[in-house]
Amino acid sequence: MTLQQLRYFVATVESGFNISRAAQVVHTSQPGISKQIKLLEQQLGATLLNRSAGRIVGLTEAGNRVFETAKRVLRETDSLAHMGQDFLREESGRLVIATLHTYAQALLPHAAARLRDRYPRVSIELQQSSPGRIIELVRGGDVDIGITMEVPGPRSGVVALPLMTVPRLLLVPVHHPLLQHERVTLAEIVRYPFVVQTTLSAGGWAVNQVLKARGFAIEAAVTATDASLMKAYVEQGLGIAIMSAPIYNPERDLGIRGIDISHIFDPSEVTLLLDPYRYQRGYVLQFIHLLAPRWAPAAVAGEIRRFMIENEPVDLTAASHASAAPGR
CATH class of the missing domain: 3.40.190.10 (Periplasmic binding protein-like II)
Incomplete structure (x- = not known):
């Protein structure tokens, strides 16, 4: 099993099972993707994709479980890459925040100004979105943090840090x-x-x-x-x-x-969301601390550890074999 196989599999699912579109996303050929996915299925001993008349029509039960875990593995791999970049240039980069318009205008400017004073080479990008979409953006690794009024459920896949109440x-x-x-x-x-x-x-x-x-x-x-x-x-x-x-x-x-x-x-309950499997760069943790002094970097790290212990990832091979077992 390789990271390349997982990337091809995830790209195929996220492209709506359109192999041509997935090939463009990962910059390879359609036959290359099909071959690697079949190899992945052979190595896991389970069918991941439902096929009908030569077309992919969806995920099997094993495919659903492997897809979620594969995304997590790829996010952690990306985190390692960011960690390496952090060692080289800790004080530069980009902070991407998904939030509601009201919060962007009323709650973030002061912390953003202080962060820029401390990290002048860090740019800040604000993405306005709805509460539900903010959770998706954080979970998908599209933003560094989300700030919303909606507390996610226990199975959301994101860490929720209570920030403040706003009348x-x-x-x-x-x-x-x-x-x-x-x-x-x-x-x-x-x-x-x-x-x-x-x-x-x-x-x-x-x-x-x-x-x-x-x-x-x-x-x-x-x-x-x-x-x-x-x-x-x-x-x-x-x-x-x-x-x-x-x-x-x-x-x-x-x-x-x-x-x-x-x-x-x-009052509104303002909540900050993090992807627990994403490496949090130093300036991200400092921004959180500027927003809410109670969330010092060590406290955030402790909350992430607690979340990961309570949501221990599923082993890919075990997940595929369990779903492919007789009687399922």
């Missing part, structure tokens, strides 16, 4: 009638038109969940993903908005006011 505010124009209330209610809030966030935002997800659970609906006067645009429309009186508290700065946002709604909406 929400109701933003209204300076002379809005709701400012006269000592304690606003949800029934009073939904009487007014809203400036809303799309489902890619932290606020949009949480607010929609609460509204549905309590049987309320709102009138969306304006829909936007950019927090600064939302505040501008609130200031112009087009609607009110529910947003993460760090978005509102009373010293700068002079045309709007913030109303406490902590009795209606729970």
Whole structure:
């Protein structure tokens, strides 16, 4: 069994079982991929791909198990390569973060600035995505870290580090009638038109969940993903908005006011996600520490070790033989 065989097998599955597309991904020929996959099946003693009329139509049970483990092996191999690069140039590289728009604007800039001060040769790339997609990006090794409001399940394949809780505010124009209330209610809030966030935002997800659970609906006067645009429309009186508290700065946002709604909406639980099988470069660990001082590099390493002990990987050969055993 070779790493090349595992790469060809994984590329074939991730290309939708299109051998031609997989060959382009791994820069080889179609016959080469087919030959190596057949050799892999022979060495494992199990059929990995379901074939019909000469075409690959899916994975067998053994194929599913080998596919998950093969991806893990390849990620760990890539981690070794990154580790070698780290020894040579620890202070340069790229930090890729998948997150929600609200968090990118309100929670990350300060830590990003401090990281750049410490590592001026490290570039930072932000990828805006939905909570579910962020988990997929981390698990697939497409980003270094994910920052989201969704806590993944125990079988998600990613390490979840609780970062912080973030309260929400109701933003209204300076002379809005709701400012006269000592304690606003949800029934009073939904009487007014809203400036809303799309489902890619932290606020949009949480607010929609609460509204549905309590049987309320709102009138969306304006829909936007950019927090600064939302505040501008609130200031112009087009609607009110529910947003993460760090978005509102009373010293700068002079045309709007913030109303406490902590009795209606729970604070957001901000969670940081890591691929436990990916080598975490020094500047990645430092960025996490800058975001949340409780997560010093040693603490992060300890959490990753705990996760890996609890989720011990399956042996490839054992997985294939178990799935290929009689009676299965």
